[in-house]
Amino acid sequence: MTDRALTVVRAGALTTVQDLGRPGHAHLGVPRSGALDEPAHRLANRLVGNPATAATLETTVTGCAVRLRTAATAAVTGAACPVSVDGRPAPWGAPVRVPAGAVLEAGPATHGLRSYVAVAGGIDAEPVLGSRATDLLSGLGPEPLADGAVLPLGPPYGPPPAAADAVPQPGPPAELVLPFLPGPRDDWFTAAGLRTLATAAFRVSPATNRIGLRTEGPALERARDGELPSEGMPLGALQVPPNGLPVLFLHDHPTTGGYPVAGVVPERFLPAAAQAVPGTPVRFVRLR
Amino acid sequence: MTPRPAAGPLPLRALPVGEHGLLVELDRAEDAGALHAELLRRAAGGTLPAVREIVPAARTVFLDGLADPGALAAELPGWRVPPPAAGDRPAVEIPVRYDGPDLAEVAALWGVTAEEVVRLHAGTAFRVAFCGFAPGFGYLTGLPERLGVPRRATPRTRVPAGSIGLAGPYTGVYPRSSPGGWQLIGRTDAVLWDPRREPAALLAPGTPVRFVPVDAPVPAPRTGPSRPAPQESAR
Structure with a gap:
């Protein structure tokens, strides 16, 4: 070797x-x-x-x-x-x-x-x-x-940069604020349910992993029961399983699913989610 | 159901998904297949805007990584989309030994003998409607609506690789051993997923498929990765 x-x-x-x-x-x-x-x-x-x-x-x-x-x-x-x-x-x-x-x-x-x-x-x-x-x-x-x-290990690509890279890394957030765009299945929730999503205090669940950031908090009220026929799921989806608690889909998420997606967090906000430890307070903020 | 003109506009709804995605919802599964085929034609012809993912599903096609999803959403309703062409390419043939543990159960649900289940299933021209659940797992359509079956009340904790299962309107082949709730009617030694092969997936959306009964014993299944399988049950 x-x-x-x-x-x-x-x-x-x-x-x-x-x-x-x-x-x-x-x-x-x-x-x-x-x-x-x-x-x-x-x-x-x-x-x-x-x-x-x-x-x-x-x-x-x-x-x-x-x-x-x-x-x-x-x-x-x-x-x-x-x-x-x-x-x-x-x-x-x-x-x-x-x-x-x-x-x-x-x-x-x-x-x-x-x-x-x-x-x-x-x-x-x-x-x-x-x-x-x-x-x-x-x-x-x-x-x-x-x-x-x-x-x-692969062969080195060349000498590292002579000057040290500036490291303006954001510290991990005391509160994780995740902007989202509603849809595509926001119509599966009541107005009160969507208000819960956009205003309530959630926490990062210990069950969080690379597949999804799970939350604890109040359940989102559904306007209709049941499941959708399987449909494509985006990175950053806020998928809501029957327990009503949104799961933020991270990089190992399933490509299709049948639970409604109430909103989508744009990719540029996901690195902060990757660093939020269980128990961190989470708020979802509507972008428009 | 009223037939559509040969290549007319599809009734569809385009829903925004985040900043760069579009979920196109159609009335019928066939229409989703037709739109998916049209999207692939346009992508191959260079007339589709750059897109990272095109994911067909039961009644939708999801596009992600679009610079301007709104522009495509506005354009889609005017597209002339031909219905899916049957027999435009040879079917992938999957040899099956029809001896699954749920064969008798499926026969009872269909109200026919086990032999008739084999005849009906092997006589059907299937098509991969979409993939999901696991790499290389295709949801195959083609059976008439009356032959739909429910999932098992209690999913199995381990379904062997190569198992052929039925659930709802779909037939599927488990690419590797995993938990699953589909009604198992047979086994194949065809390799559904091999990342070292090009293409890795034997079945991709749109692929025509036929199941060919074989009598010889199916060799021992190839073992998949030793990593635990996904928690989600196949659906």
């Missing part, structure tokens, strides 16, 4: 390989997948000289630790966390030189939920439909990381 690889020392609660996903295959039942906090994924790649299409590691809550078999530049972005190299503190959100054989650790998140670990050359897992992203709904892409697993 080549020495351009890393060994997983501590996989953490859930660490997956992510890139920009596999859009364009929804008609085959293939979710888009890809990094939930895409700006953080892009920044991590920039800091180590990778293109945005290179694969990074997306951690969940508890971070992860990897041993690099070869010396490489790495960077940790996204959820703020202590970063160390062989136990010595290293900067978060900046390029870090990791010697061959050293352990790079992204510690538990101090703010936010998901950190991104980029290594120069990118994680060189086998692509599926043009993407190395792990899709937890349909099982495409590499397995989630496990302790002891070995992941290949």
Whole structure:
């Protein structure tokens, strides 16, 4: 085996390989997948000289630790966390030189939920439909990381940028405010139900995952019962199952579904949702 | 139902979906298939605006990633859309051993013998109306309305890969082992989904399909990914 690889020392609660996903295959039942906090994924790649299409590691809550078999530049972005190299503190959100054989650790998140670990050359897992992203709904892409697993690294793309990238990353929100556009099935809810959606205080449910951000709060009142015949579901959909609590569809969401979508949160607001820890207050604000 | 002119405008409703999406709702499943085929023709001919996803479903076609969904919504009602062409390409043939655990149940629901179920099912020209539930899972239409069956009252926790199931108006083939509530009438060793193959999906929306009865035992199913299957039940 080549020495351009890393060994997983501590996989953490859930660490997956992510890139920009596999859009364009929804008609085959293939979710888009890809990094939930895409700006953080892009920044991590920039800091180590990778293109945005290179694969990074997306951690969940508890971070992860990897041993690099070869010396490489790495960077940790996204959820703020202590970063160390062989136990010595290293900067978060900046390029870090990791010697061959050293352990790079992204510690538990101090703010936010998901950190991104980029290594120069990118994680060189086998692509599926043009993407190395792990899709937890349909099982495409590499397995989630496990302790002891070995992941290949690609050859470095070139030297990292000479000047450090400015890191104006928004901190994780104390309150998650999600603007939405009503529809396409807002007519399945009463006026009171839609008012609940646009005014009530919800919280991020602990049942949140890469498929959807689930909410706790008041149920939306329906104007009609039953289910729709299956229809295409967008990223950012606020799908409302029979319990009346909206689920915000994230990147591993099913491509079709039969529960009505009351509104859609535009993609540019989703990175904040990816960093909201369970219990965070959520408000949905009508855009028009 | 009143027949449409050969290539007239379709009765449709275009609903905005977020900033860049459009959900086009049609009166009938056939119309959704016809519009989907027309969208693919226009995309291939370079006359459709750039779009990231075109997702047909039961009575809708969802388009996402449009720069100006409003412009397309305004244009759609004027399109002349020919009805889906039958026999325009050869059908994908799926060999089936009709020995599923629900074959007798389906025979009872249809009021015929098991042999007659096989004759009716294998004699039907199917078409993939849409995909969903799992990569490579197609919802196939073609059976007459009277042969629709309910889903099982209690879904199975594990349906083997290659199982042929019926639910509502649809026939489907499980691309891999997963939970499922469809009435199982047979098995195939055809590989429905192989990401290393081009195309990965044996069945894509619009594909004509025929099931061919075989007597020989079906080889042991190929095992899918070891990852747990989706929680959602096939519907």
